[in-house]
Amino acid sequence: MVDVRKIRGGEGLDDINDELDEILDSVVENTRQATEAFFAAYDENPDPKILAAWLQPRAWREIDYVFLLNEQIRRYGLAFERRHITLLAKQSFQEAEHYEMVGRAIESLGGEVPVSAPPQAKPWSDFLWDCLERHPLAAIAAWNCSETSASGSFEPTFKAGERHGFDEVVRIYKQIENDEKFHVGLGRQVLAAYAKTDRDREEILRAMRGMRDIAWKTFTPESVAQARQA
Amino acid sequence: MTTFDSCSLEQASKLLDLVITRLDRVAENVLSIELAAPNGEPLPSWQAGAHIDVLLPGGIVRQYSLCGDPDRTDHWRIGVLRDPCSRGGSIYVHEELKIGGGLTVAGPRNNFGLVDSTRYLFIAGGIGITPIIPMIRAVAGQRKPWTLLYGGRSRRSMAFLDDIALISGGETHIVPQDEFGLLDLDRFLGRYDPATAVYCCGPSPLLNAVEKKCQTWQAGALHLERFAPSEKVATRETGSFEVELARSGRHIVVPPYRSLLDILEENGCQVTNSCRAGICGTCLVRVLSGVPEHNDDVLSRADQEAGEVMLVCVSRAKSDRLVLDL
Numbered sequence: 001m002v003d004v005r006k007i008r009g010g011e012g013l014d015d016i017n018d019e020l021d022e023i024l025d026s027v028v029e030n031t032r033q034a035t036e037a038f039f040a041a042y043d044e045n046p047d048p049k050i051l052a053a054w055l056q057p058r059a060w061r062e063i064d065y066v067f068l069l070n071e072q073i074r075r076y077g078l079a080f081e082r083r084h085i086t087l088l089a090k091q092s093f094q095e096a097e098h099y100e101m102v103g104r105a106i107e108s109l110g111g112e113v114p115v116s117a118p119p120q121a122k123p124w125s126d127f128l129w130d131c132l133e134r135h136p137l138a139a140i141a142a143w144n145c146s147e148t149s150a151s152g153s154f155e156p157t158f159k160a161g162e163r164h165g166f167d168e169v170v171r172i173y174k175q176i177e178n179d180e181k182f183h184v185g186l187g188r189q190v191l192a193a194y195a196k197t198d199r200d201r202e203e204i205l206r207a208m209r210g211m212r213d214i215a216w217k218t219f220t221p222e223s224v225a226q227a228r229q230a
Numbered sequence: 231m232t233t234f235d236s237c238s239l240e241q242a243s244k245l246l247d248l249v250i251t252r253l254d255r256v257a258e259n260v261l262s263i264e265l266a267a268p269n270g271e272p273l274p275s276w277q278a279g280a281h282i283d284v285l286l287p288g289g290i291v292r293q294y295s296l297c298g299d300p301d302r303t304d305h306w307r308i309g310v311l312r313d314p315c316s317r318g319g320s321i322y323v324h325e326e327l328k329i330g331g332g333l334t335v336a337g338p339r340n341n342f343g344l345v346d347s348t349r350y351l352f353i354a355g356g357i358g359i360t361p362i363i364p365m366i367r368a369v370a371g372q373r374k375p376w377t378l379l380y381g382g383r384s385r386r387s388m389a390f391l392d393d394i395a396l397i398s399g400g401e402t403h404i405v406p407q408d409e410f411g412l413l414d415l416d417r418f419l420g421r422y423d424p425a426t427a428v429y430c431c432g433p434s435p436l437l438n439a440v441e442k443k444c445q446t447w448q449a450g451a452l453h454l455e456r457f458a459p460s461e462k463v464a465t466r467e468t469g470s471f472e473v474e475l476a477r478s479g480r481h482i483v484v485p486p487y488r489s490l491l492d493i494l495e496e497n498g499c500q501v502t503n504s505c506r507a508g509i510c511g512t513c514l515v516r517v518l519s520g521v522p523e524h525n526d527d528v529l530s531r532a533d534q535e536a537g538e539v540m541l542v543c544v545s546r547a548k549s550d551r552l553v554l555d556l
Contacts, residue, residue, distance in 0.1 A: 001514065084506070090505070181504065182504040185511070186505065
């Protein structure tokens with residue numbers, strides 16, 4: 001009934017909507033598979049510190065979004081309708097809340113909340129900030145893909161939560177799930193509203209394709225294992 | 231670092247302090263204003279349909295379409311109607327601006343760009359002619375067929391008629407209402423022609439009428455620019471309505487300018503939500519009776535027309551009373 005990818009508010013993506021949806025479907029599926037693989041491994045060794053390590057790049061994503069959204073508004077804000085500035089700022093606030101919430105969950109599991117980009121999240125972060133430098137809509141496209149990817153992780157996380165009883169993590173991610181519908185819809189609306197030229201659309205596609213290849217990787221058990229060995 | 235095209239967002243976010251180089255009364259209550267860089271440097275380029283944000287004292291920001299020649303980078307031109315319902319913007323422009331004075335602007339940016347088409351129909355009402363003039367020039371320059379339908383209250387109130395007369399190669403219909411009545415939309419929009427791109431700018435009643443004529447047309451065939459908020463936006467805040475919460479039988483009243491979601495929360499009724507802007511869809515509620523007025527951006531048109539659900543963060547009621555599954 002509600003599909004935030006079909007948000008109204010602009011025609012700038014009409015020619016590439018199908019390709020964008022293919023990219024997003026692909027990254028959601030890859031993230032779902034990576035998350036399922038992580039919790040299958042976690043079932044064998046349900047050490048809370050492993051779950052905390054898995055959450056660390058999630059926490060970094062949240063705070064990096066805060067930095068990036070504010071920089072996006074600072075650089076390009078006056079080109080947006082005031083409503084969109086307000087909503088991007090609201091998204092930024094919610095991302096900060098998520099950082100706080102996920103941070104609390106990490107601490108409750110005996111982990112440490114990241115205050116710099118964890119090595120496994122570095123390619124993701126670098127790509128996002130590179131997009132901001134390239135084009136006014138590229139970072140929005142990249143984080144829209146990244147935020148969408150996270151939706152693939154929710155259901156496997158909730159199911160694992162039932163098995164292992166990490167109710168607080170589930171409660172936090174239920175809230176994040178709601179907010180990410182807003183963030184995904186807002187990103188899509190902003191892209192559709194302000195993409196005007198073929199070059200805009202090429203940059204959006206480039207950013208989404210690039211993020212598709214990165215966003216799911218930190219959800220894998222291998223990523224967590226490497227981070228714990230480092 | 232990459233370079234951006236003429237109407238890029240980066241360019242549009244920069245503030246420019248410009249000098250007023252010319253002021254002309256071009257019609258009753260319409261002021262033409264030419265702006266240039268103080269040092270004579272070229273202004274950022276723009277394309278037909280673009281507008282600039284004009285920053286006025288008291289934090290007032292107004293958008294005005296560029297109506298000059300995009301090839302002229304030595305100055306920009308805007309046309310400003312003195313709005314009888316002005317909240318300060320157009321009154322200031324008409325009464326306070328002087329040649330040699332400064333004006334801070336942002337832009338240009340373009341939300342109303344020309345698409346490629348075989349032929350074009352331009353419909354303008356009143357000051358809505360401003361973005362249309364550069365469009366006609368661009369299309370005429372490409373030697374493509376075009377038709378202009380331009381209406382206004384009276385000939386004296388219709389700006390830039392001389393400019394329009396100089397553009398050749400098209401079909402122009404100047405329709406002052408006091409001479410010929412309203413624009414004959416049936417004649418020009420009676421039949422859908424996929425080879426014709428239709429551009430319309432003007433007051434809400436004209437845009438609504440054009441939108442209605444074209445409602446069965448293929449999406450993307452009609453291009454509108456409103457210079458006032460749509461009626462839907464205007465009405466969504468006004469008028470109170472009653473809501474019955476079916477599960478408890480309680481009745482609450484939603485006053486004007488308050489959101490239904492706010493009133494529900496104030497009455498202890500928790501509804502999941504996130505954006506409070508009609509985007510995320512998380513505050514979806516079932517409507518058991520009454521007719522919702524949908525103001526969201528995410529419910530499908532079919533769901534909106536069915537009226538069985540609504541997003542309570544932004545939507546209100548067309549009927550006096552709604553019964554919600556809460």
